[in-house]
Amino acid sequence: MSALQLSDVRKVYRSGDQDIAALDHATLDVGDDEIVALVGPSGSGKTTLLSIAGGLLRPTSGSVVVAGHDISGYEDKKLTAFRGSEVGFVFQSVNLVPFLTARENLLVVAEMTGKPKGPARSRADQLLEELGLGGRSRNLPDQLSGGERQRVAIGRALMNEPGLALFDEPTSALDTEMGEQVMTLIRTEVKERGVAAVVVTHDTRMTHFADRKVEITDGRLAASGG
Amino acid sequence: MRIAIRELVRRPGRFAVAGGAVTVLVLLLLFLGALLDGLFLGSSGAIRINDADVFVFSDDARDSFLRSKVDGELAADVQSVEGVESVSGLGLTLLGVGIPGEDEIANGAIIGYERGAGDLPQPPLPGQAYADRRLQDLGAGVGDVVLVGPLEVPLEIVGWVTDSNYLLQAGIWVEPTTWRRVQNTNRPDAPVGDDQFQVLVVELEAGAQAATAISDIDTVTSTTVSLTSNDTVFAIPGIREQNRTFSTVIGVTLFVVGLVVALFFALLTLERAGLYAVLKAVGASNRTLVAGVVVQAIVVAFGAFVIGGVLTWGLSLMIPPSVPVEFLASRALFVLFGVVITATVGGLVSLRRIVAIDPASAIG
DSSP states (O other): OOOEEEEEEEEEEEETTTTEEEEEEEEEETTOEEEEEEEEOOSSSSSHHHHHHHSSSSSSEEEETTTTTEEEOOOHHHHHHHHHHHHEOOTTTOOOOOOHHHHHHHHHHHHTTOOOOHHHHHHHHHHHHHOOGGGTTTTOOGGOOOHHHHHHHHHHHHHHOOOOEEESSSSTOOOOOHHHHHHHHHHHHHHHHTOOOEESSOOGGGGSSSSSSEEEEEEEEEEEEE | OOOOOOOOHOOOOGGGGHHHHHHHHHHHHHHHHHHHHHHHHHHHHHHTTTTOEEEEEETTTTOOTTTTOTTTTTTHHHTTTTTEEEEEEEEEEEEEOOTTTTTEEEEEEEESSOOOOBBBOSSOOOEEEEEEEHHTTOOOTTTTTEETTTTEEEEEEEEEEEOOOOOOOEEEEEEEHHHHHHHHHHHHHHHHTTTTEEEEEEETTOOOHHHHHHHHHHHHHSEEEEHHHHHHTSTTTTHHHHHHHHHHHHHHHHHHHHHHHHHHHHHHHHHTTHHHHHHHHOOHHHHHHHHHHHHHHHHHHEEEHHHHHHHHHHHHSSOOOTTTOOOOOOHHHHHHHHHHHHHHHHHTTTTTHHHOOGGGGGGG
């Protein structure tokens, strides 16, 4: 079973009298534990595709199937529940909750989705340990380095044991060395867990960490390669 | 929910502005409430202490104690009405009171009565009086002989009663002939006869309906207008207007509490739009986020109530006894509930804004 199947997906925005297609007949299949790098220039539709795949946006047409669920017609409430259980996000600007410790930033996912506390705590501790943050779990985000914050964000994305993790420019705020470390960590973590991942990046130096590269231009998925 | 509490604990400064403003408003509410209660209780104690169900006025009195005059023989007619348990007379005269050793003349309400009730003992001997503790605050003591009115009728204080004043004037409770002597000596323009009172105080049998008894009493006498105890209190000049005025000010202040909380959390929600988008993206429902805001609003309101209460208590120690304030637990509870409920409503104002936050903006 594919972790993500986009079939002929379109996302059209109305601007004045014109329809602008942010995503134009996009079809993409991401297998279980496959890492796909989605590359393209600014405004090409990368973020739109990621948002549709993660249930943050609804497509204008086409179907979106994540872990066997066709979410194309889900209503807001169902999409919220879906995001809380089936996908993990790492945002470009990390976006940790500033007044929560590293551990609490992971636990917030379980709290928001009403998961039991005990197992959630164990999982958060385990994730932080694996991410090399065992000794930093009580630190607030502003007491962590950029790389550490990014690792916490990765931990948060994996907290709900998703089948699909979505990364939006995870290395854009990091230098090359730190970026490579983070990409190595992403690859290790998702592969170890059998999680599929879509990594949006404009940094072609990072694409070799993916199993496959998909290019997007003007909302159209163009080509793919290893 | 826990995230909201953690923010309050770890970033209390963020809520200081709203908390400070609501604290000041709580202080104002508690003082306004204490003033209202002080004025109300201080004005109506002489009526409430009788523990009566009905007061019978003469029909030309327009519900005023001072204008009313009833003959003692009417008591028998009233007593004959079905449901009436007991009838007694009451007379009231407002006069200055000279307290030994005090230069200032105190304001007193000399009240002649026939029947003790509740905290009011049976009438003392002629020439003696039970005085309200307000007179003690003004310098009088048991055994003192106070001089009443311009013609200085002497009355010996033989004990105290509490919460028995009339129009903020110290209640001085005497038996009927003493009251008539005080009245006729000092107010020859409004003399009372040997068996006359100003009103009759009626106690009804258990289960008797006040409305029915009032109608029957006024029918039987044909010269009286009877009121329930509550209506008698509100017939005191100015009481109703005073209550309405204070209640309006208190209501407006509570509205301002809601407004402050609503504005504060509306601004905070704008500031948190990015954070809420992220939380929505990771699975937080609108209900969870709104509940967090409401919890914060309630905690801010409760904290403001506690701090405002402590400040009020501190300031109350500096209030001179001449200011009629009464700090009642029931009023404090009213303020607490009022503030918490308006803060909750204020917090809920952010609902629309939170619902409108697009989780997709977390990734854009």
